[in-house]
Amino acid sequence: MADTRKGRRNVNTLLLVLIGFCVLAIIEILYGQAQTQIARERLALEEQNSQMVEELREELGKQQDGGNVTVMNEETGTAGDEGKQDTAPVKTTDQSKVKKTDVGDTVDKKPEINEGDNRNYDMQIVILGDSIMDGDRTESGAADIIGEQLNAKIYNMSMGGTTAALMPDEQYDFAKWDSRCLLGVVNAILGNIDTDIFEGYAAGEVLKTCDFSKTDYFIIEYGINDFLTGQIPRSRYLDNGGTLAVDGVHTYVGALDDAVNRLKSTFPDAGILIIAPHYCQVFSGDTFIGDGYSIDYGYGPLVHFARGAGYVVGEHEEENVFFFNAFEDSGIDAYTADDYLADGIHMTQAGARVYAEKAAAMIRENFKRRE
DSSP: OHHHHHHHHHHHHHHHHHHHHHHHHHHHHHHHHHHHHHHHHHHHHHHHHHHHHHHHHHHHHHHHHHTOOOSSSOOOOOOSSTTOOOOOOOOOOOGGGOOGGGOSOOBTOOOOOOTTOOOOOSEEEEEEESHHHHSOOSTTSHHHHHHHHHTEEEEEOOOTTOOSSOOTTOOOOGGGOOOOSHHHHHHHHTTOSOGGGGTTBHHHHHHHHOOGGGOSEEEEEOOHHHHHHSOSOSOSBOTTSOBOSSOGGGSHHHHHHHHHHHHHHHOTTSEEEEEOOOOOEEEETTEEEEETTTOOSSSOOHHHHHHHHHHHHHHTGGGTEEEEOHHHHSSOSTTTHHHHBSSSSSBOHHHHHHHHHHHHHHHHHHHHHHO
């Protein structure tokens, strides 16, 4: 009897040992499967990250090849007191928040002009600007929304990364001209310079297809890049009564004034809407470092550039030149920035809509008055 009980205990012990080995085997299998899945996910993430890095490198290469000032990557310039030449702080935005259509440069973009378009438009509008008008050339971009609102044929001459003014090392010399700034675009329209510098840009195709003499309105939208360079003064005239020893065309206000004078001399019947730079926020990575009221790279905060645009309009108010103060009247501000700004500077689709509808309303009102 005792031997029988002892035999049963031995069998039970053996069964428990076997069950234990089975449980350990199952655990090991599950652990191995989990490790394999983790490895697969890690490889997928590494491949995705590698692809993103390569895309960013290609985008940066395009911008560097264009040789323009951009608002999407590191920029250098000068900062300090008026007229003082120093190195400006690095200004960056979080690339993860930026759509590809918002990149500053626009080489190789397809023009939006359709030569087979025989619609009966109410007006022709030519837009001169930077990436705010150039970054999104689809129906959700500001330029196309303006056209939709006004039943207008849009010729978009905007180029991302450009300024209104000439940079300090650029000269106002038609024979040697190589700048795609506002003054370059205006003088290309007027036939004063070689237009080869616009090849590869949508603006270059527009130059070939637009009859500028039929233009009802020019829209001039610049200022954010002038401000961000830290090298372009708002004006020759300082708040303390002094005067900078620079030509007017190397300042934001002076460049706007020169553009208006030249366009009006050739197209006196065309209206001109000057759009001030809108409210912006500046980030270093994910860190907010200031906005258009607080940051000063040497020549005043962005809001002063916006008001400088208003000053130019005041000098030409009898010539059908009018003003959209987008900085203070577009609806884009500190309270709406999360909804209306994609990266602190470029607009979301919602931001582009409110911005463009207000610009279109101003042209519509002016157009009715003139009729």
